[in-house]
Amino acid sequence: MxxxxxxxxxxxxxxxxxxxxxxxxxxxxxxxxxxxxxxxxxxxxxxxxxxxxxxxxxxxxxxxxxxxxxxxxxxxxxxxxxxxxxxxxxxxxxxxxxxxxxxxxxxxxxxxxxxxxxxxxxxxxxxxxxxxxxxxxxxxxxxxxxxxxxxxxxxxxxxxxxxxxxxxxxxxxxxxVRNQIAEIPESQRILVTAHDAFTYFGDAYGMQVEGLQGISTVADFGLKDIADLIDLIIENNIKAIFVETSVSEKSINAVVTGCKEKGHDVKIGGYLYSDAMGEFGTEEGTYIGMFSKNVDAIVNALK
The missing domain is CATH 3.40.50.1980 (Nitrogenase molybdenum iron protein domain)
Structure with missing residues (x-):
């Protein structure tokens, strides 16, 4: 370095x-x-x-x-x-x-x-x-x-x-955003993603946020992190978890597989824009468009 x-x-x-x-x-x-x-x-x-x-x-x-x-x-x-x-x-x-x-x-x-x-x-x-x-x-x-x-x-x-x-x-x-999040039942307002990019989002809009990795994708995660996340998903009967567009989906797929092996069917709720937006010149390539798409994906998958 x-x-x-x-x-x-x-x-x-x-x-x-x-x-x-x-x-x-x-x-x-x-x-x-x-x-x-x-x-x-x-x-x-x-x-x-x-x-x-x-x-x-x-x-x-x-x-x-x-x-x-x-x-x-x-x-x-x-x-x-x-x-x-x-x-x-x-x-x-x-x-x-x-x-x-x-x-x-x-x-x-x-x-x-x-x-x-x-x-x-x-x-x-x-x-x-x-x-x-x-x-x-x-x-x-x-x-x-x-x-x-x-x-x-x-x-x-x-x-x-x-x-x-x-x-x-x-x-x-x-x-x-506040109006949309209100459509999710309170017990289902748990956002599971690849890394802790959404802590401010959870703080602002009343969602519990759980990331497999820390705030930086440089951080490592191990089998215990995956196992703990699987247990949390099953205990809270979470229906969907999310992949991020700027982070490899390999880790989240491991969580999905682990849940299925324990009899809980959790789906990938969609791709969220976290550390990067979409293609410039598209709706997702703007801050407002990116934020709206994320919220729509979260609400549709969890409500």
Missing amino acids: RKYAFALMALIGLYGCSSKVEKSNSKPHVVATTGMLYDAVINIAGDKVTSEAIMGPGVDPHLYKATQGDLAKFNKADMIVYNGILLEGKMSEILKKLGRKKLTVAAAESIPKELLKSAIGYKNAYDPHVWFDIKRWKYAVNEISDALIQLDSTNRQFYEANTRSYITQLDSLDQY
């Missing part, structure tokens, strides 16, 4: 010492690490900036390693947006170093510490999956908005109007 970080930091230095990448004379260039952040940027900034995401559909940010091409994008950017709270684990040092050279925003770190949940199994760390509580995520959206205004104050009123409009849409989404 240290060798990897040292090599990439050396590349950053080389890019910095080389001739500057030519900037557009008309629009600032913004680079976001994840799809959720990229979606916030384009909802706020519209066509006033050019923007791109480093990680696309199905990419696990916990495991992602920046490439030389990514570093070129970072160095070309006028502003970099990342989640922070160690979501981009293997890029964290690089992103902090870049922050000494240009406007860099750790959007989720704007959330008050008292609203962050401790990461079980990790000392002095917080769960980074904050986008699954819309009310918490709005802090990140506002942080991005403030940074865009700092970057391009000429378009302040445009950004402020778009931010207000987007926040209104997020409030409507929040109410939709």
Whole structure:
């Protein structure tokens, strides 16, 4: 890990010492690490900036390693947006170093510490999956908005109007989620997934969340973890569990098989978007669309 970080930091230095990448004379260039952040940027900034995401559909940010091409994008950017709270684990040092050279925003770190949940199994760390509580995520959206205004104050009123409009849409989404979850019988409001990406979701919307792995997919799990999860599913007569689009389904399939061997038929309730959204340009490739699809899948399988 240290060798990897040292090599990439050396590349950053080389890019910095080389001739500057030519900037557009008309629009600032913004680079976001994840799809959720990229979606916030384009909802706020519209066509006033050019923007791109480093990680696309199905990419696990916990495991992602920046490439030389990514570093070129970072160095070309006028502003970099990342989640922070160690979501981009293997890029964290690089992103902090870049922050000494240009406007860099750790959007989720704007959330008050008292609203962050401790990461079980990790000392002095917080769960980074904050986008699954819309009310918490709005802090990140506002942080991005403030940074865009700092970057391009000429378009302040445009950004402020778009931010207000987007926040209104997020409030409507929040109410939709609450209405949908209410359709699940209280005894069945248990969400079983591959890893603990949905803790904030459970906290916000009244669901017990059980993940086979911890908050990071780097965490290991063993036969006891599988056995404990099987027992929980059987004891609570859970009808469905869920695969994640950015995590291998092998572990969840092992749980399904174990339940069947004990006489309990649990089904795969669907694929949930956790650490990555769907294809850009589709409904699932937006934050609101991704969130809605997840909720619909959960409710349809558990109610």
